Amino acid sequence: MRSLHKSLAACGVDSYIFWGRRHETISGHEQCFATRCGYLLHGAMARLDDRAGFHSKYDTARLLRLLDEIDPDVVHLHNVHGYYINIEMLFGWLASHRCQVRWTLHDCWAFTGHCPHFQYVGCNKWTKGCSRCPQRHGYPSSYLLDSSRRNWEDKRRVFTSVPAGRMTLITPSHWLEGLVRQSFLKKYPIEVRHNTVDRSIFKPTPSDFRERYDIGDRFMILGVSSPWTERKGLGDFVQLSEKLEIENYAIVLVGLSKGQLKSLPKDMIGLKHTDSAQELAGIYSTADVFFNPTVEDNYPTVNLEAEACGTPVITYDTGGCAETVGAVRSSTVLCAGADVATHIEAMREQCIVRL
Known part of the structure; x- marks a missing residue:
């Protein structure tokens, strides 16, 4: 994400990036919008109610105020899970704004009721509607409730609220593209863009x-x-x-x-x-x-x-x-x-x- 930001800025594009965890704010154009207290509380709540992605209202409100000030032409999403953002508030803003939305999916969380991956356990509930999640204790962990059915229904409502003409999905692999085309996100255009690595760093390198x-x-x-x-x-x-x-x-x-x-x-x-x-x-x-x-x-x-x-x-x-x-x-x-x-x-x- 930061590499893309730098490339856009080098081309004269007024680019901003925001994240929620692990790195402190660098500048007005590179900001951490969430607080440590916010994502810790979000993670703790999700472990009880299995509602990852539906907390962090205070931190999300702060991000949306920043977006109001910027008034972006394009919003490019990456991971929207990780205990730092409220997806209902974010997509409510995106649905009502004039901007184009690009969303790079790095896993399957956007169209399941709980998990980011399901191939290991051979689960296909996500195609019709999740329930009784076999991976409830896996990330994002829940030790009390199973809200996978409610999450699936809410994600379908929230993530499909942006008009089809204003959102394009991007997948790094044709494999993930195939899954998205079977999900409730299938109405959106999908582009496959393979990830790349920095070949100025990753190249044959002498070592002892x-x-x-x-x-x-x-x-x-x-x-x-x-x-x-x-x-x-x-x-x-x-x-x-x-x-x-x-x-x-x-x-x-x-x-x-x-x-x-x-x-x-x-x-x-x-x-x-x-x-x-x-x-x-x-x-x-x-x-x-x-x-x-x-x-x-x-x-x-x-x-x-x-x-x-x-x-x-x-x-x-x-x-x-x-x-x-x-x-x-x-x-x-x-x-x-x-x-x-x-x-x-x-x-x-x-x-x-x-x-």
Whole structure:
């Protein structure tokens, strides 16, 4: 979002960006509109009433006052969940204003009664109307009520209140586009715009990573995620480590929590995070293969980053993953649950032959 803002400003467009969490206000054109108290209260309320997106009235009113002052020609939305905005108030403003609306969907939350993804649990209730959500305890977590049916009905009413001629939906993958066309948002025009990465940063980059972690000439398998969960395939890496001979292979995971680092098998190398994108580019470049075993993802940019650094990718044919690979010839898309160890062993043998 900030990259787009900078590009527009460089072209002379009077651009503003707003966000709700994690970063402080930078300038009058780059502002955090929500308060820490506001999003903490929103998150606490959602855990009780399962109404994520329907609190934060004070913070949303502040944002709408800013929008009134700006009187924008175009409002480009990204994620509108995360405990910092009231969607009824926001879309009420959008529906009554003259502006064009562009909305980039980064997941499925806009057309479900609760979850941002449903592929992992195989749920299709969102097509007709959610109820008895099988992922109620998953983000956005609710520990008391199940309001998935009410949320689905309210989202359908709220998100379709903007006239079809004034709102265009943007998806980063054809996979997500297909889902949107089955949802209550199907009346809106949809454009597919694949995400990109900064190739001035993500490119083949020299690194002493192998020396620092005593990897030597072992075949290095890299995984990167933040956070790591079972849906991101952490268990697949553990299983992989049990099948491969440690003297020939090094499995490196970046983005682990402190608890995950403690429980990681001793023959795997784990890091919490990198200090910079340039350092991460060096790690990508050092790896022999990047393995992304995610079982539900829209359009994972980590695959793009790895290939931009010249590293082949192995990923599952889930979500929009297949659309992210192909820039490196050795990159491969496998069915979820495929024998990855055998495929990696074959890759290593090919490398030995080439050497």
